[in-house]
Amino acid sequence: MSEPSRHIPVLGQEAVDLLAPRDGGVYVDATFGAGGYSQMILSTPGSRVIGIDRDRTAIAGGFDLVERSGGRLTLVEDRFSNLAEVCAAQGAETVDGVVMDVGVSSMQLDQGERGFSFRLSGPLDMRMGQSGPSAADVIAVASEAELANIIYIFGEERHSRAVARAIVAARTNAPITTTKALADIVSKVVHAKPGEIHPATRTFQGLRIFVNAELDELHLALSAAERVLKPGGRLVVVSFHSLEDRIVKNFFNARGKTGGGSRHRPELDQEAPSFAILTKRPITAGSAELAGNPRARSAKLRAGERTAAPAHAGGDLPAWPTLDTVMGRR
Numbered sequence: 001m002s003e004p005s006r007h008i009p010v011l012g013q014e015a016v017d018l019l020a021p022r023d024g025g026v027y028v029d030a031t032f033g034a035g036g037y038s039q040m041i042l043s044t045p046g047s048r049v050i051g052i053d054r055d056r057t058a059i060a061g062g063f064d065l066v067e068r069s070g071g072r073l074t075l076v077e078d079r080f081s082n083l084a085e086v087c088a089a090q091g092a093e094t095v096d097g098v099v100m101d102v103g104v105s106s107m108q109l110d111q112g113e114r115g116f117s118f119r120l121s122g123p124l125d126m127r128m129g130q131s132g133p134s135a136a137d138v139i140a141v142a143s144e145a146e147l148a149n150i151i152y153i154f155g156e157e158r159h160s161r162a163v164a165r166a167i168v169a170a171r172t173n174a175p176i177t178t179t180k181a182l183a184d185i186v187s188k189v190v191h192a193k194p195g196e197i198h199p200a201t202r203t204f205q206g207l208r209i210f211v212n213a214e215l216d217e218l219h220l221a222l223s224a225a226e227r228v229l230k231p232g233g234r235l236v237v238v239s240f241h242s243l244e245d246r247i248v249k250n251f252f253n254a255r256g257k258t259g260g261g262s263r264h265r266p267e268l269d270q271e272a273p274s275f276a277i278l279t280k281r282p283i284t285a286g287s288a289e290l291a292g293n294p295r296a297r298s299a300k301l302r303a304g305e306r307t308a309a310p311a312h313a314g315g316d317l318p319a320w321p322t323l324d325t326v327m328g329r330r
């Protein structure tokens, strides 16, 4: 990692302690970012890390750490929903641990040209990777109802209909292509009281999650991790808001449940638990970490240890708006 100071790994110590790396173990850091977690895992001699990030700049920033790792760190630019395929391509059909620190990185947020921040001027991009439609593309073509849904479901914005109406009215005059233009449009219809978050916070979050299919990615990656982990291998997930945490919590609840069926009610038979839950309640940042890093405020960590039971069936994705339905048909 070239500039460790650019990013303070949130709940890093707790995450790596739960991952419990050991000499000879293979670990997936599914969200490499600035490499904070990877660096901590690699401090266990003889451990190997496969680092994944969909952001090319994060992968490029990690080359230094690859060199320093003496062949123990491999970096792959990909989406973490592909983590089973990534591991197989690296010769690791099974692994000893998977850690995920999901969401946007400080580096992405702090670079105005990436378009994630309503506080910095830049193009309305918001893509973590370098391909696919940007937030400006979505804003240009989504219907008013689709925009309201995206902003309501992924941004949890109660005024989503008013925001969508304002966006559609504004785009008939001129394309909305900058963070500032969108923030100004939202600020005219959502009013924050003193001390409340910026009025555009939820709209930006909703669009970002949609543009990067973040919840689908998380849902798919959890199942992929379940398939590649060895018995005794650990899955550690740090999430940043309630939508993500709900997916992680439901995943571990479903995988950690012990049988509900009986001889008399075989229809209630359940699949054997594929994880033993290691965190009855989510772990959150302590006061010392919060003082140094306010972004850790909403972080929640959940972890489980893989049992020897087969992986459960993946389950359907919830029926929320997707890039394919909104962009694909045009």
Ligand SMILES: C[S@@+](CC[C@H](N)C(=O)[O-])C[C@H]1O[C@@H](n2cnc3c(N)ncnc32)[C@H](O)[C@@H]1O
Pocket: 007, 008, 009, 010, 030, 031, 032, 033, 034, 035, 036, 037, 038, 052, 053, 054, 055, 058, 078, 079, 080, 081, 101, 102, 103, 104, 105, 106, 128, 214, 217, 218
């Ligand atoms: C919060 S940062 C991780 C920081 C890292 N733990 C560290 O210590 O530096 C999240 C990273 O995950 C990446 N990311 C988010 N969603 C992804 C996905 N679906 N596939 C691959 N990478 C993803 C982002 O590009 C970002 O770099």
